[in-house]
Amino acid sequence: MPWQPQERPLLSPHPLLHDQFHDWYSGHHRWLHAWLSRRLGCPHRAADVAHNTFLRLLSARDALLGVQQPRAWLTTTARRLIVDEVRHQRIEQAYLDELTALTADGAGAPSPEQILDAVQALMQLSAILDTVAPKARTAFLRHYLDDEPQAVVAEELGVSVRMVRKYLAQVLLECGMASMRLSA
Secondary structure, eight states, rough: OOOOOOGGGGSSSSSHHHHHHHHHHHHHHHHHHHHHHHHHHOOOHHHHHHHHHHHHHOOOOOGGOOOOOHHHHHHHHHHHHHHHHHHHHHHHHHHHHHHHHHHTTTOOOOOHHHHHHHHHHHHHHHHHHHOOOHHHHHHIIIIISSSSOOOHHHHHHSSEEEHHHHHHHHHHHHHHHHHHHHHH
């Protein structure tokens, strides 16, 4: 079923933006879904990512202005959403692996309160990672989650080891500040 425009206030009071969004959606949604289906190998995940890509477009109204190549913008946004999804899955998997290791050691299963605390901490970390620069986020995840040495992370990012340390310190500082805000 093709998308039907709703009331104009959904996007903007300016009719030009509403019309441009409609043009993007009707002209590129099917193509984006097919492109994502090929890349992801799952039409259902592709539909979710395509949907979220257009939601991102709605929330970034200025993106409609001045974009000469809509498909390039859509694919870049979709790729970023996929990276975010993978990052969230890796954090969740790290927690599950740690939980499995704890229960395998005979320490017993964590209490519901401990599980809730851990999930909330992971959600806070994820929110913090969403606010920092992409290189800082990548450095943090590669070093602390993937256990990569700082020198390897520096080489991957094309920066110095000193810069990687600054990125790590930046994220850790943000975590500390968030912790202080929560305890205040």
